[in-house]
Amino acid sequence: MSLAILHSRAQVGVESPEVVVEAHLANGLPSLALVGLPETAVKESKDRVRSAIVTAGFEFPARRITLNLAPADLPKDGGRFDLAIALGILAASGQLPEGCLDKLECLGELALSGALRPIQGVLPAALAARDAGRALLVPRANAEEASLASGLVVFAADHLLEVAAHLSGQQPLAPYQAAGLLRRSLPHPDLADVQGQLAAKRGLLVAAAGAHNLLLAGPPGTGKTLLASRLPGLLPPLNGREALEVAAIHSVASQAPLDHWPQRPFRQPHHSASGPALVGGGSRPRPGEITLAHLGVLFLDELPEFDRKVLEVLREPLESGHIVIARARDKVRFPAQFQLVAAMNPCPCGYLGDPGGRCRCTPDQIQRYRAKLSGPLLDRIDLHLTVARETTTLDPSTGNNQTTAEAAALVARARERQNARQGCANAMLDLAGLREHCLLTSEDQQWLERACERLGLSLRAAHRLLKVARTLADLEEADAIARHHLAEALQYRPGSQV
Structure with a gap:
């Protein structure tokens, strides 16, 4: 057979559209043409695939080879199509049996030796392959992540020779069995460690119970960051669908895969972060901090120190729960349903209203400092709390010692009422x-x-x-x-x- 057709997956935002790889061999001078809007990394796959096939002991056809990645208007980038291209050439040249690729999708980058290297964004591809009713063949380093898509048959290999032996029936690969290596939930810090601050703890409980945005304002050292870090422990655990959404985002962003998954994400970008770092962007749009905080908490410490233009881009996703990044070539939509928690000082020096009279800021300085935050942004924050300085004590037994577990139980009961009544948190x-x-x-x-x-x-x-x-x-x-x-x-x- 001089024509082979197999399936792979591209990556567009957090989605993974299907790509049909067609390999055709014809008579003529030996050449290899790759069409279908490939980016530079995909064009370079011709040389990687040629070396991998020869090094693995197969024959590279000395014919006119045409490779088409359809649909032609979908940009393709990265080395994720190397394995599919190599298998297409082998199948079209008769070195693999006919029909062995019909119910299979392939992803993986090839080394010159024929070894399979991992790629990013495997989980969205795995979910799409499962919905399409096909099995998925990936490098072994990606198999654990792909196996998170329950109901999907995953095959894992380390080398092109293993894949060929599996497809030819000589040494079939056993379906990969998940080992649970990606499930590394860690205990949350305890709310009881925060001394005093009864009003702030009450506000934190309300924010968790209704998924409300929260602003903590107060002098340095009053526990604003400490309180914010306790919020994820109060939130209900992710359900199965939500956990896969979070895992897919981190897979696309090539973060340390699914660190502490399936816990809710807690992101804390520095105030020097740029707009694209916060909301996503780049010539090839990638998710930003608000997307990495999807279904979790985005904590912005020292809120007025962020550039005002950077903060203003938060206004739309705070309302809509997603962000659309438009480029001349296409648009990419990223989910951004996060809970915003921000902290700030009351003035540039931080001690406005301090009983000791330590603040020396002028009214003009205070006005300029607070003017860094626009009214429309503050309007979207439900809870504004003042975190005052507590009496200095080293005794952790003083005050309200409500634990994270006790507060989380109250939040869970409130969320259950909301889900039964309206199907979402009150903030939504x-x-x-x-x-x-x-x-x-x-x-x-x-x-x-x-x-x-x-x-x-x-x-x-x-x-x-x-x-x-x-x-x-x-x-x-x-x-x-x-x-x-x-x-x-x-x-x-x-x-x-x-």
């Missing part, structure tokens, strides 16, 4: 959900309207206030929002005096 409620699940009595409605008018709250802020009140009611296992829920929710808005 749309306008229709607000009308249905955040009903108020006429007296409470008028009271809230007067309070919002007095505080100058926008309609968006009023809606977010209702969501926080709904979460407070869920923590008390109350069916209806009461006046004291609204009053507490108002206390979490900046400048409120209730």
